[in-house]
Amino acid sequence: MLLTGGSIAGAAPAPLDPAPLAAAPDIPLANVKAHLTQLQSIATANGGNRAHGRTGYKASLDYVKAKLDAAGYTTTIQQFTSSSRVGYNLIADWPGGDANQVVMAGSHLDSVTSGAGINDNGSGSAAVLETALAVARAGYAPTKHLRFAWWGAEELGLVGSRYYVNNLSSANRARISGYLNLDMVGSPNPGYFVYDDAPAIEQTFKDYFAGLGIPTEIETEGDGRSDHAPFKNVGVPVGGLFSGADYIKTAAQAAKWGGTAGLAFDRCYHSSCDTTANINDTALDRNADALAYAIWNLSA
Ligand code: DTR
Ligand code: CA
Ligand code: ZN
Ligand code: ZN
Numbered sequence: 001m002l003l004t005g006g007s008i009a010g011a012a013p014a015p016l017d018p019a020p021l022a023a024a025p026d027i028p029l030a031n032v033k034a035h036l037t038q039l040q041s042i043a044t045a046n047g048g049n050r051a052h053g054r055t056g057y058k059a060s061l062d063y064v065k066a067k068l069d070a071a072g073y074t075t076t077i078q079q080f081t082s083s084s085r086v087g088y089n090l091i092a093d094w095p096g097g098d099a100n101q102v103v104m105a106g107s108h109l110d111s112v113t114s115g116a117g118i119n120d121n122g123s124g125s126a127a128v129l130e131t132a133l134a135v136a137r138a139g140y141a142p143t144k145h146l147r148f149a150w151w152g153a154e155e156l157g158l159v160g161s162r163y164y165v166n167n168l169s170s171a172n173r174a175r176i177s178g179y180l181n182l183d184m185v186g187s188p189n190p191g192y193f194v195y196d197d198a199p200a201i202e203q204t205f206k207d208y209f210a211g212l213g214i215p216t217e218i219e220t221e222g223d224g225r226s227d228h229a230p231f232k233n234v235g236v237p238v239g240g241l242f243s244g245a246d247y248i249k250t251a252a253q254a255a256k257w258g259g260t261a262g263l264a265f266d267r268c269y270h271s272s273c274d275t276t277a278n279i280n281d282t283a284l285d286r287n288a289d290a291l292a293y294a295i296w297n298l299s300a
Contacts, residue, residue: 024296027130027288035126036118038063040276043116050111052153053085057110061088064129064150068092071136080163087152089160094135097145103299104147105180108154108227115272124182125150127288142299151227161227173234181228181240187266189259190243190283193219201239208293215256221247243283245269
């Protein structure tokens, strides 16, 4: 069921002549962290989590939606049921661009029941949100259409993103030229992993990190383990970024990335200690900026 809301009337009208390609802006780390602070407060006020079917998830969704509505996005809430509880996806379309060439970025907004889920996956949700808000601030008018999404019930098995893809017509699936996924991008002992699914998307992210002189590794831990999988399964080109979960950082990885060898990338993965204290600011900042770079370059 689609519940469409948002400030369509307030949407910024697409300019008659799209602006020339602008360089991607810096995504302010302070803004991304402010979203994480809000998500932490929401979890604290709702039984300590933001899990599917709980009040903390819907409060998280309402927070993100309000920011996007105020910025001029056309937002849609997609409702579904999983494990006898109601779940929600939030879809935000930036007015303008070629509807037959849609560049999407998304992240799951739900946490596990054991904690606030600030790295998993407040980090991805906040980075995607602030990138969407940067598009609005810039009045960016790319050739392609931009769509952003926040998924429900990922922790139950990619339920929300699978529901979205399953309910797209084949024509609408074909209109998506790429889907970029961010799931855990602020891990406290971070690695810099780039999904190696669609070459053009992978190269765009690698180019960004190369520009910073930061080596990356291909992401192998997560094949099929996050919300890019339902898109990949129907032939949509996908990519994404990941800073690591419960795998252990090797000495070689610590030598190139810093941090601590012999410890997990995120030792609070799926635990109650996944709070705002469980974030590496540098990783969060770099991954948010990398997403903005990819959005600007893939939608031009
Ligand atoms: N499935 C994600 C965490 C996760 C584990 N490995 C990867 C690799 C790529 C992206 C995400 C992940 C979750 O627990 O939400
Ligand atoms: Ca930044
Ligand atoms: Zn998780
Ligand atoms: Zn996750």
